[in-house]
Amino acid sequence: MTQTRSRFLTVMLTLGLAFFYIPILLLVIYSFNNSKLVPVWGGWSTRWYQELFQSEEVWEAVLLSLQIAVVNATFATLLGTLAGLAMVRFGGFRGRTLFGGMLVAPLVMPEVITGLSLLVFFISLSELIGWPSQRGFTTITIAHITFSMAFVAVTVQARLTGMGQTLEEAAADLGAKPFKVLTAITIPRLTPALISGWLLAFTLSLDDLVIASFVTGPGSTTLPILIFSRIRLGLRPDINAMATIMIIAISICVAIAAILIFRQQQAELRDQQMAFKEEG
Amino acid sequence: MAAIDAFSDTPWLDPAGQKPLVQIKGLTKSFGAFTAIDNIDLDIYQGELFCLLGGSGCGKSTLLRMLAGFETPNGGEILIDGVDMAHVPAYERPTNMMFQSYALFPHMTVEKNIAFGLQQDGVGKSEIKDRVHDILTLVELQDYKKRKPQQLSGGQRQRVALARALVKQPKLLLLDEPLAALDKKLRKQTQFELANIQEQVGVTFIVVTHDQEEAMTLSTRMAVMDAGRFKQIGTPTEIYEFPDSRFVADFIGSANIFEGRVVEDSADHILVTTEACDVFIDHGQSVKIDSRIWVGLRPEKIRIEKSEAAASGPNQISGIVDDVGYLGETSIYKVKLESGQIVDVAAPNQMRPSSNSDRITWDDKVLLSWEPSNAMLLSS
Amino acid sequence: MTDATQPSEKLPASSWMRDLARRAQENWRLIVIAIPFVWLLFFFLAPFFIVAKISLAELAIASPPFTRMMEWSNNGIVTIRIVFDNFAYIIDDPLYFDTYLNSIKISASATLLCLLLGYPIAYAIVRSGPVAKPIFLFLIILPFWTSFLLRVYAWMGLLADQGTINNLLIGLGLIDEPIRMLYTEFAVYVGIVYTYMPFMILPLYANMERLDGSLNEAAADLGARQTTTFFRITLPLTKPGIIAGSLLVFIPATGEYVVPDLLGGGNVQMIGRVLFNEFSRNSDWPVASAVAIMLLFFLVVPMMIFQYFQGKSSEVR
Secondary structure (H helix, E strand, O other), rough: OOOOOOHHHHHHHHHHHHHHHHHHHHHHHHHOOOOOOOOOOOOOOHHHHHHHOOHHHHHHHHHHHHHHHHHHHHHHHHHHHHHHHHHHOOOOOHHHHHHHHHHHHHHHHHHHHHHHHHHHHHHHHOOOOOOOOOHHHHHHHHHHHHHHHHHHHHHHHHHHHHOOOOOHHHHHHOOOOOOHHHHHHHHHHHHHHHHHHHHHHHHHHHHHOOHHHHHHOOOOOOOOHHHHHOOOOOOOHHHHHHHHHHHHHHHHHHHHHOOOOOOOHEEEEEEEHHHHHHHH | OOOOOOOOOHHHOOOOOOOEEEEEEEEEEEEEEEEEEEEEEEEEOOOOOEEEEEOOOOHHHHHHHHOOOOOOEEEEEEEEEEEEOOOHHHHHHOOOOOOOOOOOOOOOOHHHHHHHHHHOOOOHHHHHHHHHHHHHHOOOOOHOOOHHHOOOOOOHHHHHHHHHHHHHOOOOOEEEOOOOOHHHHHHHHHHHHHHHHHHHHHHEEEEEEHHHHHHHOOOOOOEEOOOOOEEEEEHHHHHHHHHOOOHHHHHHOOEEEEEEEEEEEOOEEEEEOOOOOEEEOOOOOOOOOOEEEEEEEEEEHEEEOOOOOOOOOOOOOEEEEEEEEEOOOOOEEEEEOOOOOOOEEEOOOOOOHHHHOOOOOOOEEEHHHHHHHOOOEEEE | OHHHHHHHOOOOOOOOHHHHHHHHHHHHHHHHHOOOOOOHHHHHHHHHHHHHHOOOEEEEEEEEEEEOEEEEEEOOOEEOOOOHHHHHHHHHHHHHHHHHHHHHHHHHHHHHHHHHHHHHHHHHHOOOOOHHHHHHHHHHHHHHHHHHHHHHHHHHHHHOOHHHHHHHHHHOOOOOOOOOOOOOOHHHHHHHHHHHHHHHHHHHHHHHOOHHHHHHHHHHHOOOOHHHHHHHHOOOOHHHHHHHHHHHHHHHHOOHHHHHHHHOOOOOOHHHHHHHHHHHOOOHHHHHHHHHHHHHHHHHHHHOOOOHHHHHHHHOO
């Protein structure tokens, strides 16, 4: 684009980024505060990290949340991909409108409603058929799959529409049966969307407090539930330490992703140069 | 004469007794209220390079996609080698397509792209290897087989797409705007290459194009399409020299068109009178006397000379040069007649304009004339 | 990879396996649709009907704590009990009604704030150079990947009476007494705007990015100043992005629980918090269900608009 940013836009962007990052930065700084009272600076220290690592309760919550997140992300990607394919590639089928509605609604549905409805559903089901006999890992995972598959489906749908159908037609023209077209062309082409869908579902699950609070049972404390129960009572330096660790972990993942994307772009650039040389 | 020779090289020129490879009968396709293909019939013969020519939205691509099996007709039938294609899915048809965008699989190398179709047919590995090698040799891309499509130039991609479609030895190869993505110079060169390859492999080609020059260069026969119907089907010469409608005359090349009335109709000529002049035509077409008709004249088939004299007799008109367009090899003169109609005349520039003191220029009085065989009789 | 699968398709071990493989191949389209469809019917749609059912029941001292809708009496007659008391209670009690209004007011104002702040940010990113653009975009998306809960928590530290902002202002001598910010409506606004801003910026950015850059140049060429170009060209063309972003913020924010609970304390009533408390503290499931149904009732129109736009953008492009 030839037009540049006006000064107003630059100011807004700078302020916006400051608004986004200053709270996070302060959170990290205060995690190294020696004082027990968060806002009162008492010198540098890593004592809250030590305390955190020694807490068995925290480790259990982390482990449970990670397990749920991985199972959720895998199933949500599977179901969301099928749903995306059905919406974009199969044209009209009976119940498409209902299906599309149910697929989009979880994107904006207030969490309290989803949580409440799933809880009463699980209780009614347990009364009716005796399953689920207790709430915890399974119920939380099912609840998470239900809302995060919608996010995967949107990602897959966008990619499928962007891809167009020509390559699939070309494969069919060369004799590939519909199932073969799916496995040899569509799925490989979808890979980037599947990866980002999986990561999205993983993060959503790891992040969810409200729905998990509804559908969890005794003894199943996920990480957000643990954090929430602690910060409800006020500021706690160990939570700052936990936040810092999470932010660093995510930043590392994101940095790796960025490097991979950068390499990919470099490779594409090389391809273009190679192709350009051939023109001459 | 061709009827005796059952293996004629050019069966389409004398179809009597020949069995067409592709038979299209009463084919119709509509998308909602829009009719893309309107009840068309067409026979295409073995070894032809048949061009479907038309503007955008004329239905040419829809016809191609129905032949490939991507669209289902609403009515009529398609037979390939005598087999009804109605219930044959795209992946079982003896056709292959070269897509306008080439549709090369970006996650496969050139080699794998070409092998893909053979693998679907369960061809053995060593045979696949041989056939891929042969086809790569034909399109001169042996050195590029390990590359991904995005590492190739436009022209190379075009050849990979062609190779991928040809390697399965289809009975019919469908090409959707095969040269549209190339720049002009490469396109001209590739036109001849494509025709050569078609001759070598002997596969029947159906080419969709919007470029009339491409259609003229490539095709054995071509069909001019408009609004889901064929306007005219014939060899390039037939279409250019004997268009049978105003649409075709104007779509292929350009034509000056005069409306008139038939006043004489004898065995060897007819005479048409128009507002501008009388036209004497001696190529033996017969039209009922007194009927309303259109006469077309190609700009390059009209002689132009500076003359103060008025027109005398048929096939002559006088006028004044209204505008001159210098195109390099030719110049286009826009000549205004007394009736106000503007006639385009093209004349070769045999001398440089600067060294030609006698050149025709603005406001010159000129006399236009043409041979009796040059006028074309057009229906509406 | 294509070579490897070829023979396996042809040589299933036994006849029933071959049969199964063939059937799966024939009906795979049906399977693809059915699996997610059935899942959603079961775990998304059915639960709503149960909530609706419970909202029409009475509170009872039982487990689960509500009366049954259908009961078999001794003489074999089915009695169906439907009570609208819960809805009457919600409508009559000004607490609930005001809370609904307050939630919508806060959510709508926060949405507008997100739009006013997010629009120039999205526009600034679109107008950035080819190197800066992905970096800025990345910086906007990054907070989205970090914990929602911890982002809210970060503001607790900033806004508290003894928090960073008050400490800073007192330290600079600008104020003597700390300003009360945490546990006020102001804090709730800050929290919602902070956490939901990416949902506004991203659809706006996607929309703006798709716009043909030459449109701006054409407008400039025809003599329009930058402000005119913005109001006459860019703004009307980004309407879909504005609608999508606004709904993505407004609908979930109306039912928000975490932000009003942590930053509003007991002082800011929002319906999500009332629902959660009604349910978990008072264990009044029928009323909680009725509250949920009423909330859905308020949100059903914006949700349908959102679905309409989603459907449109995914179908034709």
